[in-house]
Amino acid sequence: MSREILKIVSLNKAFGRVQAAADINLSLQEGVLTSIIGPNGAGKSTLINILSGSIPPDSGRIYFLGTDITRLPVHRRVKLGLCRSFQLVNIFPELTVFENILLPALAAADRTRHLLRAIRRETAVRAQVAQLLERIGLQHAADTVASALSHGDQRVLEVGVALAAKPKLLFLDEPTAGMNPVERVRVLENIRELSHSKQTTFVLVEHDMDIVFSLSDRVIVLHHGEVIGDGTTDAVKNDPRVREVYLGQEVPA
Numbered sequence: 001m002s003r004e005i006l007k008i009v010s011l012n013k014a015f016g017r018v019q020a021a022a023d024i025n026l027s028l029q030e031g032v033l034t035s036i037i038g039p040n041g042a043g044k045s046t047l048i049n050i051l052s053g054s055i056p057p058d059s060g061r062i063y064f065l066g067t068d069i070t071r072l073p074v075h076r077r078v079k080l081g082l083c084r085s086f087q088l089v090n091i092f093p094e095l096t097v098f099e100n101i102l103l104p105a106l107a108a109a110d111r112t113r114h115l116l117r118a119i120r121r122e123t124a125v126r127a128q129v130a131q132l133l134e135r136i137g138l139q140h141a142a143d144t145v146a147s148a149l150s151h152g153d154q155r156v157l158e159v160g161v162a163l164a165a166k167p168k169l170l171f172l173d174e175p176t177a178g179m180n181p182v183e184r185v186r187v188l189e190n191i192r193e194l195s196h197s198k199q200t201t202f203v204l205v206e207h208d209m210d211i212v213f214s215l216s217d218r219v220i221v222l223h224h225g226e227v228i229g230d231g232t233t234d235a236v237k238n239d240p241r242v243r244e245v246y247l248g249q250e251v252p253a
């Protein structure tokens with residue numbers, strides 16, 4: 001049995017009359033690749049925003065590896081190893097690919113106090129950056145400015161930026177948004193491999209059902225802020241409530 005990495009107890013969040021998180025109770029296990037799906041407006045991004053600390057819940061508690069993090073600010077959660085990427089691209093377009101990864105890697109190694117000196121001298125961190133670039137398949141583009149990358153590679157770089165902080169738990173909100181199918185498969189296969197290496201536990205928000213069902217160990221379905229399905233891909237595919245919500249949309253049989 002893997003250990004519990006995140007526990008969510010009775011989490012609620014309303015925006016006016018919209019219940020974006022409705023009594024959510026979940027336990028996430030280390031090393032289990034979990035996807036969160038649900039129609040537009042289901043509350044997927046809200047849940048990730050609450051868990052990563054960018055918006056407070058109205059009520060409920062969140063435990064990360066047993067520690068109550070409900071009231072911790074984002075940077076304290078990041079220090080503990082809980083990170084996220086955004087639905088929109090979030091990189092420094094004028095820096096090179098290498099530099100985009102170097103910055104969070106230096107921060108993770110506590111080397112940002114004398115930043116420029118650190119960047120020139122930190123051979124150990126630079127070696128780690130090179131290794132990470134290889135893992136995400138961007139080593140050939142290390143010296144390219146980020147804005148010159150294809151959209152798909154920018155998203156890959158974004159995942160790399162998140163990984164450079166050495167997270168134990170990483171939320172990826174639509175990492176393949178705006179990618180072509182080839183880029184999509186490449187990015188998700190990459191995530192699958194990284195997940196197998198067990199250094200980071202991934203939680204994905206993803207719209208493409210084929211991808212979700214081929215990649216995930218576990219699928220959680222949200223609808224109007226509520227968890228309406230949760231289990232293995234097979235269990236969720238055959239869940240009558242899930243099928244009802246997706247009626248008219250594609251759910252692979």
Ligand SMILES: Nc1ncnc2c1ncn2[C@@H]1O[C@H](COP(=O)(O)OP(=O)(O)OP(=O)(O)O)[C@@H](O)[C@H]1O
Binds near residue numbers: 041044
């Ligand atoms: N800051 C906000 N202020 C007001 N309402 C919000 C806010 N953020 C989200 N909502 C509302 O909460 C509900 C859940 O939104 P959320 O963005 O979490 O959905 P989502 O599942 O991520 O949708 P999508 O698939 O479109 O990204 C929606 O009705 C949305 O309009």
Ligand SMILES: [Mg+2]
Binds near residue numbers: 045046087
């Ligand atoms: Mg969203």
